[in-house]
Amino acid sequence: MTDDAVNLAAVWVAATEELANETLSPQQQAWLRLTRPLALVEDTAFIAAPNPFTRDAIESRLRPAITEALSRRLGRSIQLAVAVQPSDDGDQLAGEPVPGVPAPVSAAPPVEYRMGESPDYRESVDYRMTDPAEPRDTAGRGESGPRYQPAEYPAQGYPTFSETSFPGTPFPRADGAEYAARQGTGVRPADGQLPLGEMPAPPLPGLDIPVAPQQPPRHRGPAEPLRRVEVNEPAPVDNGPSRVGNTRGDAGRPVSRPDTNDRVDTAPVRPAGPVREFGGARTDSRLNPKYTFETFVIGSSNRFAHAAAIAVAESPAKAYNPLFVYGGSGLGKTHLLHAIGHYAASLGNARSVRYVSTEEFTNDFINSLRDDKTQAFQRRYRDADILLIDDIQFLESRERTQEEFFHTFNTLHNANKQIVITSDRSPKQLSTLEDRLRTRFEWGLLADIQPPDLETRIAILQKKAAHERLYAPLDVLEFIASRIQNSIRELEGALIRVTAFASLNRAAVDLGLAEEVLRDLIPDGAGPEINSEQIMTLTADYFGVSMDDLRGHSRSRVLVNARQVAMYLCRELTDLSLPRIGQAFGGRDHTTVMHADRKIRRQMAERRSLYNQIAELTNRIKQQEP
Numbered sequence: 001m002t003d004d005a006v007n008l009a010a011v012w013v014a015a016t017e018e019l020a021n022e023t024l025s026p027q028q029q030a031w032l033r034l035t036r037p038l039a040l041v042e043d044t045a046f047i048a049a050p051n052p053f054t055r056d057a058i059e060s061r062l063r064p065a066i067t068e069a070l071s072r073r074l075g076r077s078i079q080l081a082v083a084v085q086p087s088d089d090g091d092q093l094a095g096e097p098v099p100g101v102p103a104p105v106s107a108a109p110p111v112e113y114r115m116g117e118s119p120d121y122r123e124s125v126d127y128r129m130t131d132p133a134e135p136r137d138t139a140g141r142g143e144s145g146p147r148y149q150p151a152e153y154p155a156q157g158y159p160t161f162s163e164t165s166f167p168g169t170p171f172p173r174a175d176g177a178e179y180a181a182r183q184g185t186g187v188r189p190a191d192g193q194l195p196l197g198e199m200p201a202p203p204l205p206g207l208d209i210p211v212a213p214q215q216p217p218r219h220r221g222p223a224e225p226l227r228r229v230e231v232n233e234p235a236p237v238d239n240g241p242s243r244v245g246n247t248r249g250d251a252g253r254p255v256s257r258p259d260t261n262d263r264v265d266t267a268p269v270r271p272a273g274p275v276r277e278f279g280g281a282r283t284d285s286r287l288n289p290k291y292t293f294e295t296f297v298i299g300s301s302n303r304f305a306h307a308a309a310i311a312v313a314e315s316p317a318k319a320y321n322p323l324f325v326y327g328g329s330g331l332g333k334t335h336l337l338h339a340i341g342h343y344a345a346s347l348g349n350a351r352s353v354r355y356v357s358t359e360e361f362t363n364d365f366i367n368s369l370r371d372d373k374t375q376a377f378q379r380r381y382r383d384a385d386i387l388l389i390d391d392i393q394f395l396e397s398r399e400r401t402q403e404e405f406f407h408t409f410n411t412l413h414n415a416n417k418q419i420v421i422t423s424d425r426s427p428k429q430l431s432t433l434e435d436r437l438r439t440r441f442e443w444g445l446l447a448d449i450q451p452p453d454l455e456t457r458i459a460i461l462q463k464k465a466a467h468e469r470l471y472a473p474l475d476v477l478e479f480i481a482s483r484i485q486n487s488i489r490e491l492e493g494a495l496i497r498v499t500a501f502a503s504l505n506r507a508a509v510d511l512g513l514a515e516e517v518l519r520d521l522i523p524d525g526a527g528p529e530i531n532s533e534q535i536m537t538l539t540a541d542y543f544g545v546s547m548d549d550l551r552g553h554s555r556s557r558v559l560v561n562a563r564q565v566a567m568y569l570c571r572e573l574t575d576l577s578l579p580r581i582g583q584a585f586g587g588r589d590h591t592t593v594m595h596a597d598r599k600i601r602r603q604m605a606e607r608r609s610l611y612n613q614i615a616e617l618t619n620r621i622k623q624q625e626p
């Protein structure tokens, strides 16, 4: 064992004990007990999880707490890398954690890491796809049968899992072929087909140039006159699965319904759709064929919910029952619900799958009362092997329907049938829901979905564009993704709007056009105008140098970096031309500014710390008084 490994082992025991005593829920403690430390390499602690599910839980839930505890004990900032490494006794750890006792430290080297010959070990580390023998059983239960292979940013030169696990460290990007080859076990593609989860590579370049962190791109003046070029016709807008009487606010968020009593909605109840056979299962034809796991992009914001969804589709009523997925509007809850239905049906894991929105359920129930057909109603829902119920928040204040749903829930649960529920809030926050329902919702697993980060938003747009055969260059996708942060529905809407506008005007999809089309949707330049003087003052202050230093000719590393960052920010946040910026920096040539701009963009993709510095500086600059 190396010194670092010994060191990590001791620190790990202390840190996990401290966490267990202080902050963690029993479930989180159990996850922690399933992991074991492997090695400390420079500032990265490598730990092992026994299966992908535990790894995802650690990644999405415990990473900040663990890194903070380790950093505190080691006196420096520590990153965490989680590898899947089944324990010596297979995956047995998963079932029998020993309360309060961290698993023993393994002296074995971390065999799953490919420490390449590169002196920078991080360049060749890959976790998800390294070991073809890695079990693909998401829930770690070891059943046979095909297993879903999630595709993270596939085939587009997009970050692989390693990158999303290790923000800011330079990783090589897997191209599509390499990715497919690394898939290892699990579902194999049929001849000529891509693996499950793999998209055909779209006609888009990979992300080579990073975008400024969460900021509107520099205003580029009036859009160029529209050129006449042929572009693809946009695909028809997908409005998603239809909803009956879904009331939403302007911002697209669901709002609580004004009516508090059960009543027959004037909107016609959608007749229970025809049932179709799918992989031996009877599925509700209302499952949207576009909402599958293959079309779902995974990022840190939804990884946990995605993993849980896979687990219940693969083992209905065995993994987590109910599964309760919650999060803001337009973040993919309905998508996941449908994906569970498709996947479970395709595996033959459910005889019948029924998807219903809460409003349909309510209206269906009311109509059954009116028509004296409650038995037929009950059969419809209580005979399902998997009941997928969307937007349960609409059950609030509907007492009779709550009562009926309570019995539906109990019947299904007692019969070992899977229930998956979505909501815009956690059960605890559904304050006007009966306690007995709220507590039942917490019986199984709660999984939240957060707004996606910039990279995930870009990846979603790329996937959407490829899928719908919409052509938009990368800078346009980056622009849209940087401007719309909180709803994937709005994100997709913006893409469709831009491409449709271009098509109707027979114009090329470019940045100028995108800015023009989305201007009223996302107002630009809302804040006061920013000038180079302000940027230079704040940048100098941030790096602890003077304005004269920025204008001067010293080549010290600190000064060169500060100067180049300031030049980059002038490019990003002002309308100034390259020569004008050069002038502001002591009469420099425009090529110097261009070089600085390119260099900082490139480095931001590689160095998380620089990315963060620039994000912080951008905020400071935008927030200052004019």
Ligand SMILES: Nc1ncnc2c1ncn2[C@@H]1O[C@H](COP(=O)(O)OP(=O)(O)OP(=O)(O)O)[C@@H](O)[C@H]1O
Pocket: 240, 252, 254, 291, 295, 296, 297, 298, 302, 327, 328, 329, 330, 331, 332, 333, 334, 335, 336, 391, 424, 460, 488, 489, 492
């Ligand atoms: N991770 C993702 N990858 C790809 N597409 C996504 C993802 N998340 C959401 N989408 C897309 O965004 C749109 C909105 O998603 P969805 O309807 O599932 O949101 P929701 O959370 O159910 O919203 P609401 O609460 O308003 O019903 C859909 O077109 C869906 O396909």
